[in-house]
Amino acid sequence: MGGCANPLSVRSGSVPLVGRDAELAALLGAVRHPPSAVFVEGQAGVGKTRLVAEFVAAARAEDARVVLGSCQPMADPFPYGVLLDCLSQCGDHLGEPGPVTGALRDLLPELADRLPPAPRPLVDPEAERHRVFRAVRDLLCCLGPTVLVLEDLHWADEETRHVLRFVLANPPPGLSVVATYRREDLRTGAPLGRAFHVPHGVTGVNLVLRPFDTTQVRAMVDALVGSAVTSQRFAEVLAGETAGIPFVVEETVRALPDPVRDVRLGSAAARRVLAGIDVPVLVADAIMERMGALPPEARAVAEAVAVLGVPEPIDVLDAVAGKAAAEHVTTLVASGVLVEQKGNRYGFRHDIARRAVYAALPGPRRWDLHERAVAVLSTVDQPPLVRLAAHARAAGITGQWMRYSELAAEAAEDAKDVPAAVDLLSQVLADPAISAEDTNRLATTLCGYAMTGLPGGPVTARVEGLLSDPRLTPDVRGEVHLWFGLLLQREAGEVDRGAEEIARAIALLGDQPERAVRGMAAMAGPYLGTASVAEHQASLGRVEEIIEHLPTLALRTAMLATTLGGRLIVGDPSSWERIAQLPSPSDVHDPEEIHHLARAHCNVADACSWIGHYGRARTFLRTGIALAERVAASYVVGTAEATAVRLDWLSGRWTGLEQRIDRLVDAYENLLLTQDLNLTRGWLAAARGDWMRAQAAFEAATGSFPVGISAAGGMAGMLLTRGEAAAAEDQVERGVALLRRKGAWVWSGDILPQAVDCYLANGHVDAAHQLVAEATTGLRGFDAPLAQAALTACHARLASDRDEADRLYREAIDQHRALGLPYRATQLAEQAEGDDLADPSVIDALVQSYDSLGATVDAARCRHRSRGIGVATPSRRGRRGYGSELSPREQDVARLLAGGHTNREIAQALFLSRRTVEEYVVKVRRKLNAPSRHDVR
Template identity: 45%
Template sequence: MLVGREQELGDLLAVLSARPAVAMIEGEAGVGKSRLAGELIAQPDLAGLRILTGYCQPLREPFPFGPVLEAVDGLRGYTHPFQRARLSPVTGMLRDLLPELSEHLPQSPAPTGDPQAERHRLFRAVREVLAAAGPALLLIEDLHWSDEGTRNLLSFLLSNPPANLAVVLSYRREEVAGGVPLGRAYRPPPRAGSIVVRLRPLTLDHVRTLATCILGGSVPLDFATRLYERTAGLPFVIEETLRAVRSSAGGVPLDGAAARRLLENAEVPVLLREAMAERLASLSGDAIALAQAVAVLGTPATLEHLREVSGLGDERCRTALGAALDRGVLHELDECVYGYRHALARQAVYATMAGYERRRLHVRVIEVLRRLDPPPLVRLADHSRQAGLTEDALRYGEAAADAAVQVGDTATATHLLQRLLNDPGLPAGDVDRLAIKLGEIAHTGLDQRDPSTTLKRLLDDPRLSAAARGEVRLFLGWMLIRQAEGLDEGRAAIAKAVDELEDRPDLVARAIASLALPYLGTTPLARLHPWTQRLKVALKSVPEGELRMSLLANYLPSLVTVGDPGPLRVPDQASGPGAQRHLARLRCNLADSCVCTGRYEQAGHLLRDGLHLAAQVGATFVTSTGQATQARLDWVLGHWDGLDERTLRLLEEYRDLLPVASELSLVLGWLATARGEWEEAESWLAGTGIAVPQESIIPVALSAFAARARARLARGERELAVTDVERGLHVARTKGVWAWTGELVPVAVEALLESGRAEEARRLLAELERGLAGRHAPLAAAAVRMAGGQLAQADGEPAAAHFEEARRLYEELPAPYYAALAAERLMLSGGAVEELAELGDTFAALGATYDAERCRHHLRTLGVSVRRGRRGYGDTLSPREQDVARLLATGRTNREIAGMLFLSPRTVETHVARILQKLGKHSRTELLK
């Protein structure tokens, strides 16, 4: 009986009944993902679909696409695998990969010689075959174990799924880098239905129901409570535990007391192990040997491989397999492929074996795997390690890491290299080579926190030679400056590496380029000048190539970000994959610098080209920075529709990368501020680095100070707002870069004026004008006019011309939100209040609901009637009631809603009463359910 998953099953069916559709089932090990997927495909509503299933395995090989091809191969079970009579020639790409379907496929097309083109043709072939096989449901289980190629193929497929295809993916979120199963943020196309089902552990009530079903009788609440506490509500652990309890009773139904006694005698960490041990005890010696062979193999296997590893003859192996299947120890996971249903079950059996026996079987597995073509290097490395064959483990592990890098799977490569480097018996020469290789690979990928810990440990390892130490320290420094609270430590490591790399001028130049970056931390720009001068000297002597492109990727954006007025000359192309990766980085870095200073049109062009090139060459870290810049650019350009959802997905993926996560948090903070969601804004802005500016990306931190000060001014927290702007201005003065203050200065002037500190505001404006002299920073230039208007208005002088010019400059950038803020000031200073209603609609169209309500509040204060649509809404909520209901749904109090909508608490109370009456609710609590 399926317990506690009725809602999830219904939601899945509702989405998958209309195709194309994509469903993702996520949850921890043992929470019931496979159980739910199995129940789903058995539903009568999906009876007309062809079910194609593929499984990702825990020992991943750098051989892409395997699970998807396994699923497609399931079509051979159908008499007529394809609904269409003819397939295009591109589907012949699958002929050699799926020989069982060759009679239904056209001849293989001639190779192009271009690996990327070949991969694209393969992707197209898979999509067309799935379209021709439909209506179908593609189920890929355990995506957290997938290789990068499989994730890329699925991303391609899901970006434009066939009209008659449903896709279901299951994965463990905690085992996916960044929590993103496809390796990057996924947004379904508009025509496709989509759902993410997050399976949680069962509640106490559900545990009790499940226990009642399994034990065949009423279960006391205290027993269910203890079971719930001991199993954390994981269905698989509950089921296996209760089956073990029932087995201990000899199949006789247990009453609550007896079940409680058995449960009390079992320790939580070994419940599953004991259950599997009981099952093994009921098997023959041959069946136990076979079960142990499968446990050591680690992945599902054919009967032939099981026979070789177990050492049983053909007939004995078949008999043993039948017994293991009958007892539920093993399962047929695919046609003639056998294994454990869950990794936990395999681990439980593995733990029952003596060490010497495990090693003996690992050696047998190695003998079997060596004969495969190509040899599965990851599995060979793993089995060699567990067999105690250290030299083989090293040889296979390094070869597997190299192979993973070749197909762009840096996560697998870094994991393998770290495992090798954790061996205390690794020879010194191997430590040098592998440590450098780990640094080279890891600093270009997304998983940098764990590798940096490994490298940091190796710097204190006497096996690491002096010659390798500087290189390892440099890679460590590059990774640390991308981590929260690692900036100072990272810069110190890079500076020390410069002294240790005298024999490597290429690496010294790259280290200097990193130390010259102006936006990292609060080090004054003047103190960075020596590094900048050394970088300029190095560039004069470095010829065209990868090294030069690497240096330019730091140097040119640094010029732009500090407002250098010189012409921007970006290389058009680069030769070789290394130089192309740095060209992609150059374009994305330049785009980010342009966004910081207000050169938005240039930023858009650079970002488009940079992200396209980064995707082509597999530069995952560059892609992450470019996507964060795109989110901030979308914020400035007013492209807010769905921006918070897109940004949240990216933040989940890149939360461990400081430059990326802080910028994404900034976008979410500004969005919340514009909507008047003060607590959310405070929470997001805390992730931008403003608490510790010396460890932050300074242009991001300055913008965050501006956002938080604006939010605090809106809440009437004047002194706190002044504190924020003073801290931000202190950072700007310390850095000596005023090109980054375009968002901060207008808020700072407003806060100072409201606090009666007009003279400080005047000095600030003069300071800004001096700081911008000879600099190209369009956003800050517009801020000068905005602040000038604020000061003129405070002095009782004509301010309209200032605000009109500020609006024009903001519109030219373009920055529609800031242009609207300038327009609001203009209308209030010039008396054109009748235009405020239209401006309120402009804010509302952007998504700046708080600013829209402020404009309407101005009108009401001035005695101008504000109409929002027709009168007489009957049982339908009026627009104002919809606004109040939206905030009620977030748990806001009447007073909070009043402040956000510029209403009196009494008016909000009236609206709440009407909303409850129209919706048939009796209380706010009932409304929230």
Template identity: 50%
Template sequence: MLRTSSPVLIGREWELRTLHTAVAAAPSVIFVEGEAGVGKSRLIAELINAMGDGPPLVAVQHCQPLRDPFPYGVVLECLSQCAGQVGQVRGKLSAVVGALRPYLPELADSLPSALPALGDPAAERHQLFRAVRDLLAALGRVVLVIEDMHWADEGTRQLLRFVMTDPPPGLSLVMTYRREDLVGNAPLGRPFRPPPSAAGAHLTLAPLDANGVRELVEAILGNPVAPGFAEIMWQRTAGIPFVVEEATCALRAMEGRLGTDEVTARRLLDIVEVPVLLREAMVERMHALPDDARAVAQASAVLGVPASDALLSAVAGVKWSRAHVTRLLEQAVLVEVAENEYSFRHALAQRAVYGSLSGPYRQGLHVRAVRELAQLDPPPLVRLALHCRSAGLTADWLRYSEAAAAAAMRAGDAFTAMELLVAAVAEPTARAADLDRLAINLCESALINLHHQEAIAQIEQLSSDPRLSDEVRGEVHLWLGLLLIRKVGAMARGRAEIELAVEALHGRPERRLRGMAVLALPYISTAPFAADLVWMERVEESLEALEPGGLRTELLASVLGARVLVGDPGVWDRLSLLPSVSEPVEAGTLRALARAHCNLADGCAWAGYYGRAREYLHSGLDLAKRAGAPYVVGTAEGTRARLDWHVGDWDGLAERIEQLTQTYAHLLWVTSELNLVKGWLATARGDWGRAETAFKATRMDQPDSAVIPVAVAAIGGMATLLLNRGDTTAACGYADRGAALIRRKGLWAWAGELACPAVEAYVAAGRLDDAHTFVADLAAGLNEVDAPLAQASLLAARAQLAEAAGDMAGAARLCAEAIGCFTDLGTPYRLAQLTETVAARAIDITELTDLARTYEELGATSDAARCRHLIRSAGVSTPSPRGRRGYGNELSPREREVRRLVAHGRTNREIAQAMFLSPRTVEEHVAKVLRKLGVKSRQEVHL
């Protein structure tokens, strides 16, 4: 069942401690102030829950918003809850308590005899007040909780002031209230100061901050939410816990989950239905306002953003707006968001009021909003577009939308431009000429933006819209293809759209070249590189006729990056064709230059030029941020994760990958690289189930829908994983698959991550002919190819073959050459693995000990465990990774690793295999982990 509130109290730890302390210091009086929904009742509930079944005696009642409340009613209701306790203290009750008999008939048998009538209302009231105080004194330790004191009648206020002026020694009075709904300025009618004999406290509950909102949402859902979601939820709900809870549950019911990216979350929060309780509360509050004040609040709901009192007055059509705004501030309907600008407390309240307006009245307010906003300099184009649409002014809406989108693009806000244009092109009454222009603008903004699910759907509809001209339809096919090849599972469909566009765009050579440059990219198709090369050479031939600018730089970004990626040794002399990063260029060229540098970084990282990759990545990210190109930034983040893996910068890498995976969830080119690195990290840490899931998420099993070098590397990763598990047959199956893909593509420069595990699998399975064939093909494929990583891997693979043939001298020589190459590359993990091969063969205990330490420093705990296992197998005892010491109730390094694997759901057998320990030893470690963590089962172990 879905929780509608948090199982734990969020963000109120200090307040709860203060409340506990004040209640314990009886006699005491505590005020808890806060706006509606801020969590006053939840705080009280946590206090009562912590007290248990008593003592003290706890009585809780709520004041009601009645037109004519019963005098003293809420206090008498509290006393009526004490029937059992009153009977126990009957002998201690003074005669004056008998005054309560007419008011508390359910306690009549336990109360003294009724008192005779005095005939004086004031005297009888005094008698009643004394009776209440004496009864509370007789009851001993009592916590009286009265909620919603803003609705209390005057008699109740007077009674409570009387009691607390000389409070019973065991009484703690807790009162909650909303300041905006107080009749006077204080919950007891006038300021109250406890007597010296009583303790006092005044708590004011503020809304949660963004971090508190995140914790609250995660506590309700039972799982983490995506980065950025909490910030958006906080903005939309003002951090009011009740509103956060209601919005979270409404979103969950609508979407089925909340693990969405930031933009999707923003969209959902914009359209989620306003919770019923909140809607009813706002409607009730609006009905209680005078007509003109209500009109100003309704104008604020239509404007939807903070506005001055003058603008609110003009849109509402009323005078004396300051007085009305003051009234709305006092009633907490509006708040001052910025100096002299007013709006609703949170977006859901604004939408609740907006939704209560009738259609004609709402439309009239939008018309007045358009009239007023159009006079501003500069005019707020986005707001004008939205108001024109709601006012039914279609022609003005399209005009403002296009202007607003252009301004947003200039400001680097492609998402806003895309949202405006998606709505505009969907308008069925738009003219053909307007639609052509709007369609191209939409496609260009979507290509720059990260999140384009809605844009893709709209562009697909546009491609068959009869209003489009043939030339624009060809462009739409091109843009659609460019978007689809980025999307998970749509690579082949995107390539088909681009091929269709290239055929249709003979009249638009610049657009056609753009499509040809994409078809030249070798990593988006399993077709032989020879076919890609035809397209690449046609694009390169056209470069000579192009003037410097955005298109030329865009084409260079594609072909130069691809040339580096395939190991073309002549590409380095052509890099000077790119504009200098210091040259002033227009926005389009700047975006293209950013892409060029990031493409070069990507190619260098695949080839093994890690130093160059780092330089291009740094300049590319700087250019992309300057150009406002979030998609380019995303692809660079994928490259950076892979580069950090290679050069050994693993600290915090796994956590960063998790965040990036959620941010770029819909972008195949980014998530596939991130999953590849996630698989490598998990393998190095012995978490093979997690590694397998990550490798398969690269779509390596569907290479036609994958980024090919990523798929090849993931296949190599799976082969390594299976070899670690001892499943040689399955490892050979992946080696076969990777070799077939490389042979089909004809690009052996991409075999750097596949070569060693493939040859190792073949040798282990006795398939020596396949191993020799693979190495021979690799050597031939790398002839005149500039790919340092693949060349180093070729040497290592040849060393494996020499060892399998019994040529130990040749194996040692080749291994030494490979070690030299990997040292030059600057890849500490690959270097350690190769060095381990030599050290294990020679049983070099010193070297193995150093390697275990190197692996530990990297974070490759499984490899470190293997080295220690080799040392133990040689009959040498091994110290703990960080030196032996007593850990007491702390987890030792090995126990921390066991905890991590248990938390990921690994069995004892799997842990033993990953850590090179016996099952019995693992069993002992698991028992210690459970004991030290204070949990009873493996399911309770978390990171």
């Protein structure tokens, strides 16, 4: 057997009805009050048949008699065809047919033995026709309470329409008629031939099924894949590509390479995946069947629209199709092939339909239409450069393809659409017919574009692809290695590979230091690799010697952006004098210089946030973000947002922080900066008792310094809270080993207190003293406010004299408050009280402080201590009655339930008994109307 099949390739027919609850209720409500007439209108694929199937099942479940018939797409439909099909099924339910029903005896041989003898034919055809109409009504009356469902009434013959008008004008008292139709396929303007008004006493309902909106598309995709995993962005893209037509949505999802994985994608990735699948066979068949019914001239206009790719006005369609398009567009719109859009432009209802028509075009016809498109679009005001490049390529006009691609890439780069710029040039470079001179020029341009936007995915892959091009000169190949390495270093999991590429680049450009300096600066950064801080500082010194001789301000600023942050983050006091050398933002006007100055300010802000200069960090961050937004430097903005999130955590601004982190991780998926975001996510989750989420986040934050060290400290603190001291010490040893290897004690602020606590909890007092002694020595001469404050706290923890310990605790608390770290200051205040904490007012103050932050675990621990001394702490909110709303404690339980925690884990996190947690779970489920604990979201 071959590989694993697409999990949705086999149809089960069991996907629940989505997005039509109101319509289903209207149908059922109508047939519960006969006589009734319900007309369900909707374009092809919008879900009329699916709705009817659900309706029939629900009606039969209520013991209704339902008779179902479907009209067929025939050029000359049979007279009374669908009605006779339905009536032929009803022999077992006939009462006493009247004499007039004999007129149907020859038409319904299945009922011949139950009908009266056929009457003598009348001479007047209209009189005979009237008798047949009366016979149909009488026979329906004999059936008693019945629901007659007629699908696709647009294909019915005229006699069927007329007899339905006759019957519904005075319907049998127990009859309900439900009819579906497509307005675009009606031969007349109304489903019954002419406008029909439901008479008094008859329940009338007219439903129009609209395409799904994004929410409904998302719900449908979740139903198809069997899990609520579809991302909002994927649903938005899919809704746009399919116009929200349920049939097209379903077939498209079934055509995905890996639906369960693909539906989780963001916007850009979703567009790539959807563009890469073939048009689903059933959708293509339906589209081409409709195209086949068109007159040749109208079909030619539709083909021109398919090639043009986007809706266009009549004059453009005229010129490209070579036809008088106006009269044929009317036919195409009336038939539902095209739709009118803003600006009197005409296009397909959804792109899947356009692609189906395009794929069916013979090569010569397709090439001719593309060539016509180039000729027409090149003459309009503001020519669409990207489309002109695509049309020229498809028409085989290589020179114009390259010219338009370069112009379009330049415009895309100006608009900060880096992926588009890179993709345009990559397509040209992939053509072996392009000259070596053009190849080297375009490759250099492409790499420059790639570095201005977000790395990852196709952009990095495009740059990597250049390395296999034999047309590159050694100098250009060296630069491509450099750009590729720099891009890789921004991606999670690719840091070491990026360093290897940069090393290759430096070797190839070794005799041109002004071109290799960016790689040298990247390799000198202390964030990555195993070299010591001292080695990195020496490397930075060599780079700084070169910077002074660089020819342009933009290049000098670019290098300073890397070296200044690199020096400051290891606590080099001389960094502040060097930072003062940066140009003033008001003096910089060139976009490239603005971009690099933004990067410099954001890198300095990030360095400040790691060593403890939080006020300065926010100042530099504000300037850096403002500069980056002036030139839409997306990666710089991303790094700044990650730094801002961490600063907000440290300063106790936790409201909405989790949602911000989720949004940013989604936006910057697979980039190195997500490790920083995951660190903050871990800290936040651990403080709220969401240990599963915290552990996953800490484990995802281990790729670089100092993030990995802080993640080890965060994990150790969480494990210690859970009573897992041995496992906590393992984490400490890992983090401390990184500190010792790098000699970067300036990064110890987020692990030293946890390390000392772990060592003491495990009885390793000597190890705690040794670590504090190493840190004390290692921090001498370095600018490290956070690490120094943490070191003071450690000295307090290890002090043997109570008075000395109290003094050191007060000093440590003051230092943390001065730094703006309320959470750590509150923890130290609690720790300073030790095991003797019994003052209700002190406990209450701690609880209020923790509650104001949202530190669930710490607040719960203090409440537990309060209960232990027989004092009840007040609720974080005044009133006790919450009605159907969740109380604060119920919110905590609900959040942990949603995270997948067991009752035992919730009890441990909130310092509650298992029985109390069980009671809370019952209340939460009831208030959230959740059938099970797994449904709490």
